[in-house]
Amino acid sequence: MDFEEAADALYAAPAADFIATRNQLAKQLKADGDPVGSTRLKAMRKPTVAAWVTNLVARKAPDELDDLLALGDEFREATADLDGDRLRELTPKRHELLDKLAKEAARLAAEDGQKISADVGQKLRETLDAALVDPAAGDAVREGRLSSALRHVGFGVVDENGEPSNVTPLTDERRQAARDRRKTQQAxxxxxxxxxxxxxxxxxxxxxxxxxxxxxxxxxxxxxQEAEAKVEDLDAQLDNAREALAEAQALVHRLGADLDEARRTAREAQKESREARKRYNRL
Incomplete structure (x- = not known):
C-alpha cells in the first residue's frame, strides 16, 4: 500500500473510526518502508460531518459529481462570453443537480448510519455549489479527501476555518465524459x-x-326511460279504453235487452188494444 491508497482508505473509513484507522494505516506505511508517507498521513485531519458526507458523494456518486463540475465549466464559458440566455438556461440545471446530489448524499449517509442535520445539509450544499463555481474547489471535492466543508466567498473558496482548499487536478477526459453523460441524460x-x-x-x-x-x-x-314511460302511459290508456269498452258493451247489451222487452210489451199492448176494439164493436 502506498500513500495515495492509504489516504483514500482513510477518508473512506467511517468518521467515528478515523483516528484509529489513521494510526493503523500510518503504522502500516512505516512498516512498508514509507516513513514520510506515514508522517504525512498522521498529519491529515479528521473530516467534519459535512466534509465526510461530501467525500462519500465523491466516492459513491462520481459520475453525478462530474456532471456538476462539467456544468461549472459551462457556466464559466457562458460567463466569459457574456451569454445571458445561456446562463438563464443553465441556472435551473444548477439547482436541479444540487438538489439531486444533496438527496443522494442523504441517502448514502443514511445507508452508513449517518443522519444529516439541517446545518450539515446546508454546508454540504455550499460545498457542492463551491465545487461548481470554482475549479479548484471542484478538484478538491472530487479528490474525496476533504477535512472541512467549503464555501465560495466571492474572491475564492475557503474551508470552514477560512483556509484555502487543496487542489487535485481533474482530467480533461473526465470532464468530457461528464459532458457526454449530460448530453445522453438530456436526450x-x-x-x-x-x-x-x-x-x-x-x-x-x-x-x-x-x-x-x-x-x-x-x-x-x-x-x-322516456320510451318505457310512454309505453306505461299507453298501457294505462289502453286499459282504460278496454274498461270503457267493456262498460259500453255491457250497456249496449242491457239496452238491447230493454229494447227487446219494450218491443214485446208494445206488441202485447197493440194485441190487447185490437181485441178490446173488436169487443167494443160487437157491443
Whole structure:
C-alpha cells in the first residue's frame, strides 16, 4: 500500500473510526518502508460531518459529481462570453443537480448510519455549489479527501476555518465524459418527456372517448326511460279504453235487452188494444 491508497482508505473509513484507522494505516506505511508517507498521513485531519458526507458523494456518486463540475465549466464559458440566455438556461440545471446530489448524499449517509442535520445539509450544499463555481474547489471535492466543508466567498473558496482548499487536478477526459453523460441524460430526459406527453395525450383521448361513450349511454338510457314511460302511459290508456269498452258493451247489451222487452210489451199492448176494439164493436 502506498500513500495515495492509504489516504483514500482513510477518508473512506467511517468518521467515528478515523483516528484509529489513521494510526493503523500510518503504522502500516512505516512498516512498508514509507516513513514520510506515514508522517504525512498522521498529519491529515479528521473530516467534519459535512466534509465526510461530501467525500462519500465523491466516492459513491462520481459520475453525478462530474456532471456538476462539467456544468461549472459551462457556466464559466457562458460567463466569459457574456451569454445571458445561456446562463438563464443553465441556472435551473444548477439547482436541479444540487438538489439531486444533496438527496443522494442523504441517502448514502443514511445507508452508513449517518443522519444529516439541517446545518450539515446546508454546508454540504455550499460545498457542492463551491465545487461548481470554482475549479479548484471542484478538484478538491472530487479528490474525496476533504477535512472541512467549503464555501465560495466571492474572491475564492475557503474551508470552514477560512483556509484555502487543496487542489487535485481533474482530467480533461473526465470532464468530457461528464459532458457526454449530460448530453445522453438530456436526450433520455427529452425522450421520456415526449413519451410522457404522448401517454398523456393518449390518456386524454381515452378520457374524451369514455366521456363521449358515457354521454351516448346516458342519452340512450334517458331515451329508453322516456320510451318505457310512454309505453306505461299507453298501457294505462289502453286499459282504460278496454274498461270503457267493456262498460259500453255491457250497456249496449242491457239496452238491447230493454229494447227487446219494450218491443214485446208494445206488441202485447197493440194485441190487447185490437181485441178490446173488436169487443167494443160487437157491443
Amino acid at each position: 433520455e430526459t427529452d425522450a421520456a418527456q415526449e413519451k410522457a406527453a404522448a401517454a398523456q395525450e393518449e390518456k386524454e383521448r381515452e378520457a374524451a372517448e369514455r366521456a363521449k361513450a358515457r354521454q351516448v349511454f346516458e342519452e340512450a338510457v334517458a331515451a329508453a
